[in-house]
Amino acid sequence: MAKKKIKRQTSKRKKIRRQSMKKRKKMTLKKLKDFGGHLYKQMITGEFPWIEMPSRSTSNILYDDRLKQYILGKRNVKRSSRNIRHVRPVTQLVWTASFAHNLNKKGKTSTLRDIFYSAQAFDVNFKNQQESDNIITDLETVLGFAREDFNIFPEERSQIFGDLTIEYTVPGYEGNSLNLTTHPDGLAIGPALTTSDFKSTKANKVIVIEKGAMFTRLIEEKAFKKFKALLIHTAGQPPRSTRRIIRRLNKELGLPVYVFCDGDPWGMAIAITIICGSANAAHLKELATPEAKWMGLYSSDIEKYKLPSTKLKIVDIKRLRDMRKDPRYIAKPWTTQITHFLQKKRKCELEAFSRYGLDYVVKKYLPEKLKRL
Amino acid sequence: MAKKKIKRQTSKRKKIRRQSMKKRKKMTLKKLKDFGGHLYKQMITGEFPWIEMPSRSTSNILYDDRLKQYILGKRNVKRSSRNIRHVRPVTQLVWTASFAHNLNKKGKTSTLRDIFYSAQAFDVNFKNQQESDNIITDLETVLGFAREDFNIFPEERSQIFGDLTIEYTVPGYEGNSLNLTTHPDGLAIGPALTTSDFKSTKANKVIVIEKGAMFTRLIEEKAFKKFKALLIHTAGQPPRSTRRIIRRLNKELGLPVYVFCDGDPWGMAIAITIICGSANAAHLKELATPEAKWMGLYSSDIEKYKLPSTKLKIVDIKRLRDMRKDPRYIAKPWTTQITHFLQKKRKCELEAFSRYGLDYVVKKYLPEKLKRL
Numbered sequence: 018m019a020k021k022k023i024k025r026q027t028s029k030r031k032k033i034r035r036q037s038m039k040k041r042k043k044m045t046l047k048k049l050k051d052f053g054g055h056l057y058k059q060m061i062t063g064e065f066p067w068i069e070m071p072s073r074s075t076s077n078i079l080y081d082d083r084l085k086q087y088i089l090g091k092r093n094v095k096r097s098s099r100n101i102r103h104v105r106p107v108t109q110l111v112w113t114a115s116f117a118h119n120l121n122k123k124g125k126t127s128t129l130r131d132i133f134y135s136a137q138a139f140d141v142n143f144k145n146q147q148e149s150d151n152i153i154t155d156l157e158t159v160l161g162f163a164r165e166d167f168n169i170f171p172e173e174r175s176q177i178f179g180d181l182t183i184e185y186t187v188p189g190y191e192g193n194s195l196n197l198t199t200h201p202d203g204l205a206i207g208p209a210l211t212t213s214d215f216k217s218t219k220a221n222k223v224i225v226i227e228k229g230a231m232f233t234r235l236i237e238e239k240a241f242k243k244f245k246a247l248l249i250h251t252a253g254q255p256p257r258s259t260r261r262i263i264r265r266l267n268k269e270l271g272l273p274v275y276v277f278c279d280g281d282p283w284g285m286a287i288a289i290t291i292i293c294g295s296a297n298a299a300h301l302k303e304l305a306t307p308e309a310k311w312m313g314l315y316s317s318d319i320e321k322y323k324l325p326s327t328k329l330k331i332v333d334i335k336r337l338r339d340m341r342k343d344p345r346y347i348a349k350p351w352t353t354q355i356t357h358f359l360q361k362k363r364k365c366e367l368e369a370f371s372r373y374g375l376d377y378v379v380k381k382y383l384p385e386k387l388k389r390l
Numbered sequence: 391m392a393k394k395k396i397k398r399q400t401s402k403r404k405k406i407r408r409q410s411m412k413k414r415k416k417m418t419l420k421k422l423k424d425f426g427g428h429l430y431k432q433m434i435t436g437e438f439p440w441i442e443m444p445s446r447s448t449s450n451i452l453y454d455d456r457l458k459q460y461i462l463g464k465r466n467v468k469r470s471s472r473n474i475r476h477v478r479p480v481t482q483l484v485w486t487a488s489f490a491h492n493l494n495k496k497g498k499t500s501t502l503r504d505i506f507y508s509a510q511a512f513d514v515n516f517k518n519q520q521e522s523d524n525i526i527t528d529l530e531t532v533l534g535f536a537r538e539d540f541n542i543f544p545e546e547r548s549q550i551f552g553d554l555t556i557e558y559t560v561p562g563y564e565g566n567s568l569n570l571t572t573h574p575d576g577l578a579i580g581p582a583l584t585t586s587d588f589k590s591t592k593a594n595k596v597i598v599i600e601k602g603a604m605f606t607r608l609i610e611e612k613a614f615k616k617f618k619a620l621l622i623h624t625a626g627q628p629p630r631s632t633r634r635i636i637r638r639l640n641k642e643l644g645l646p647v648y649v650f651c652d653g654d655p656w657g658m659a660i661a662i663t664i665i666c667g668s669a670n671a672a673h674l675k676e677l678a679t680p681e682a683k684w685m686g687l688y689s690s691d692i693e694k695y696k697l698p699s700t701k702l703k704i705v706d707i708k709r710l711r712d713m714r715k716d717p718r719y720i721a722k723p724w725t726t727q728i729t730h731f732l733q734k735k736r737k738c739e740l741e742a743f744s745r746y747g748l749d750y751v752v753k754k755y756l757p758e759k760l761k762r763l
Contacts, residue, residue, distance in 0.1 A: 125610055125748060126606060126610060127603075127744075127748065128602075128603040128606075128741070130603060130739070130741045131603055131607075131741050131744045131748070132744075133741075134698060134741050134742050134743075134744040134745050135744040135745070135747075135748070137698055137745045138744075138745050138746060138747065170606075172601070172602040172603050173602065174549065174575065174576070174602065176547065176578050185574070187574060189574070189612070190574055195572055195573060199568055199572065199573075200568060200572075200573070200577045200578070200582070200583070201558070201560060201562070201563055201580075201582040202547065202577065202578040202579065202580025202581065202582045202583050203547070203577075203578040203580065204573045204575065204576075204577060204578065205549050205573070205575040205576040205577065205578065206575065207574075207575025207576065207606060208575065208606065209573070209574040209575045210573070210575050228545070229501075229545040229546065229547065230500075230501040230503060230504055230545050233499060233501075233543075233580060233581065234504075237498055237499060239562070325507060325510055366503070368501070368503045368504050368506075368507050369507050370507075371500075371504045371505075371507040371508040371511075372507050372508070372510045372511050373511060374508075374511065375498060375500065375504070375508070
């Protein structure tokens with residue numbers, strides 16, 4: 018009975034989403050077209066083409082306490098081709114927009130590095146990839162859409178596994194369904210998965226995992242069944258498309274998200290990026306999942322579960338001290354755990370659970386922790 | 391008609407392999423048991439337990455010109471618990487063998503890092519992971535089997551995509567089939583894929599690719615169909631389980647393998663590791679694919695296709711000079727390309743093909759190159 022209900026709910030949700038995915042694709046194309054139209058109109062009226070967008074300088078990056086993420090302030094910058102110093106970035110931006118428009122119309126994808134080289138065919142020479150990456154971020158800022166929306170994807174891949182059925186929207190696979198338990202080593206989160214619709218799921222939560230060994234452990238020990246969980250392996254800091262998938266699972270399917278990382282400041286940084294986003298993506302709102310929860314490893318877990326640990330290094334301590342000045346870490350459990358880490362001066366990896374047998378994390382830690390959260 | 395023939399061939403091959411996969415699993419368990427029996431017998435007859443194995447010291451690593459890979463020479467080392475300095479490594483080795491035996495019997499997998507921590511539960515304290523990794527390599531040397539055979543897998547994952555149907559042998563999935571075109575972002579090569587049987591394929595070659603952007607490009611441009619190719623993305627130096635899958639595709643299905651890397655000494659090093667193996671795995675024979683071919687990028691390709699290139703750095707030049715002393719690079723095309731690189735002093739990445747449009751590599755480079763090879 019309960020199962021049926023979830024199914025009905027998700028099929029309803031799916032319908033909502035399918036429309037919004039299609040809408041999103043159309044909106045991206047329209048935004049790009051409008052951007053061209055805007056420049057065209059300026060030229061027709063004899064104006065030098067110009068562009069206005071929110072400034073991404075540090076002083077204009079603010080932390081929004083209500084949204085629990087970084088946003089851009091009200092200051093704008095204007096770039097005009099009338100100004101000789103602006104001709105170069107304006108031209109580069111216009112070319113990048115036209116390239117993105119082509120990609121989207123053809124249903125092809127590209128990477129940041131590809132774009133750097135592709136530009137050379139058009140004699141739009143970027144000095145280096147840093148320059149082209151920066152122009153792509155400008156385009157995101159101008160349009161208010163992420164580069165993944167206009168089919169520019171990261172090269173790195175995370176993996177996903179669990180009882181979620183998706184429906185592809187990419188050419189050649191449109192309408193095909195796949196259940197993400199079909200391959201027990203995990204499925205890559207690339208362009209096809211990122212743009213797919215969520216059809217149905219029996220899962221009631223998402224567990225995001227920093228390390229591959231733990232991801233495999235939770236599959237082998239059937240944790241995904243026991244906890245009805247979708248598992249995502251980030252392999253360190255997750256690529257942006259993975260952060261987006263996490264957000265979508267939370268927003269579209271209403272699934273709570275738990276982030277499970279090494280017990281050290283670097284694990285905490287992964288968790289906070291998933292939850293609150295990062296300052297350098299302050300111009301985008303759809304990469305963060307404010308409702309996601311940091312599941313561990315806490316400094317207090319190291320003590321409580323007597324996990325094998327190693328001494329914090331100077332660089333770890335420095336990072337923890339810096340966190341005290343970062344507005345994203347101002348609430349519990351962050352504050353208490355930062356203090357705890359600095360007192361105990363120990364850190365611990367996810368693999369350390371193996372100390373108590375390969376199934377300990379599934380039988381003991383996860384049930385207790387999920388209950389408490 | 392031709393298609394049918396391939397199908398019949400592969401179904402025959404599959405049968406051969408299925409037996410050998412089962413046999414292999416049994417053989418691993420038997421080897422581990424025999425190892426224990428050997429020690430037991432020594433103790434019963436009042437001997438201090440001892441172990442003998444090929445030496446892995448540099449002077450005993452030889453290049454076999456016929457096998458085209460590194461092998462260990464005839465020198466053996468003996469470790470006896472009679473010698474106080476040997477008690478520690480002998481004990482560690484025996485514990486590791488017993489842990490591996492347990493893993494295999496339960497059908498569970500583990501990683502090098504997991505083993506380091508698991509040992510602590512048994513008061514077998516390794517000083518650091520380097521020590522436990524080294525003991526696992528000892529176990530490989532003693533048994534003549536790779537650690538993947540006794541279920542110790544690398545954490546990193548490569549990806550695979552293409553028309554190959556596999557049948558799983560891992561618990562929970564035993565007997566399930568999957569065609570590797572089901573997910574267009576690629577499927578992770580982990581424990582389940584590594585231990586699966588190959589059932590059928592319509593592919594007639596394997597293309598191994600260093601970079602994710604090129605892997606995605608070849609999927610999007612339908613290169614896997616056009617060239618009837620299975621695609622493997624190594625993400626840099628491939629993990630050992632990926633090297634093994636490449637070997638199996640070549641040996642079991644008779645598919646020729648082409649390795650497609652950046653045009654620089656680091657790309658060449660990836661290709662040579664796949665083809666000839668590495669010195670530090672000289673104790674294992676089943677990781678190399680001597681029949682695989684280096685497909686590029688050659689230094690001469692950079693010139694021929696007028697690809698955007700950058701200047702070689704001092705470290706690149708040093709690496710190229712070192713290659714001249716490495717016995718794996720003594721034949722063509724390696725020798726001519728090393729000379730060419732050192733003359734032109736330019737290198738080039740796979741993404742550089744985008745200079746001529748996103749489909750250039752599929753329409754122009756690959757057909758020409760495959761024809762020549």
